[in-house]
Amino acid sequence: MALTNPINPVNPLPMGPWKITVYDQEYFQGKRMEFTACCQNIMECGMENILFPKPGGLGMGFQEELILHSSFCGQQFVLEKGDYPRFEAYSGSNSYRIERMISFRPICSAYHKESRMTIYEKENMIGRQFELSDDYPSLQAMGWFNNEVGSMLIQSGAFVCYQFPGYRGHQYILESDCHGGEYKCYREFGSHSQTPQIQSIRRIQH
């Protein structure tokens, strides 16, 4: 039975014509809930178990890119529109198996007309640098000298950065609208980040 969650008045992010349907069992079985606004804590809505999202939309131009946060390890996952029947479908490789997805929100920065960022060799935006406004399945193939990035500045839009080439491994979602777009060291890439290893980067765009 579908339940619609009202807008959270404490956190007035845009509601737009988007929705996500979550299930507490694999393959879209079990208890189901629909959301059309971000959700700070799924637990408060009565969902206790693993969530299997099915991002969808009510029409054209909806915000289908979402971020899902887990409660235990602080992992982030970007979700594009489509079906994710199992945990592994959205977690990608190298993720900690977790029991709970705690919150999700749309990526508002993805609405900017363009996506532009700069990667730096060292922390605090110093050292060698390179400006990106495209997708790079391999930073080293582009000419970056290393398998690490010291710091990043997101001038416009939103990007997903990955630990390994080919968009694999831990993913970090970086946005121009979050703390001024500045990510001064690897600890700021995401709450689960443990190394500065970044080997592929792509844009999140509508």
Next chain:
Amino acid sequence: MALTNPINPVNPLPMGPWKITVYDQEYFQGKRMEFTACCQNIMECGMENILFPKPGGLGMGFQEELILHSSFCGQQFVLEKGDYPRFEAYSGSNSYRIERMISFRPICSAYHKESRMTIYEKENMIGRQFELSDDYPSLQAMGWFNNEVGSMLIQSGAFVCYQFPGYRGHQYILESDCHGGEYKCYREFGSHSQTPQIQSIRRIQH
């Protein structure tokens, strides 16, 4: 100690200025071998265990995109230039844990100037269709009506097709130079394919 494998005279694929270094232990430890040509069977070269590749190159313009094939499940993995310290680093999500990587070769189709393909609703290139010449982290966000693709025609270049959105799940490498670029049903997507579920597609390009 690095050993260089000579060109396999039975399979005269271009040798070009590229190389891959493989290790039989995680984190680039253990026995190491370098290859500058494709390899039909790693076992013949004395490597028996899990391989951890480190694709690299000797200069600009090398063929850094490789395909790795596993021996047991027929899985394919595309490797861009960079470091893959563990199996999960190149396997992505939803892969069968395997003990052996049996062969690898460069993706020659990736040298075409452009990448262009058509996806079809049904097998044998019929039904609704859509032409792609870009990267699509979500086919449904682009307007495709389904989480499946019946058949595909690769007119030019090479693509990786994924089971889930955001380039996750099983990956299938499709090339214009392989059997005329025609993939008439899901069983032809790859020897490990079990469903027609395809939700994201991206180009493989130099």
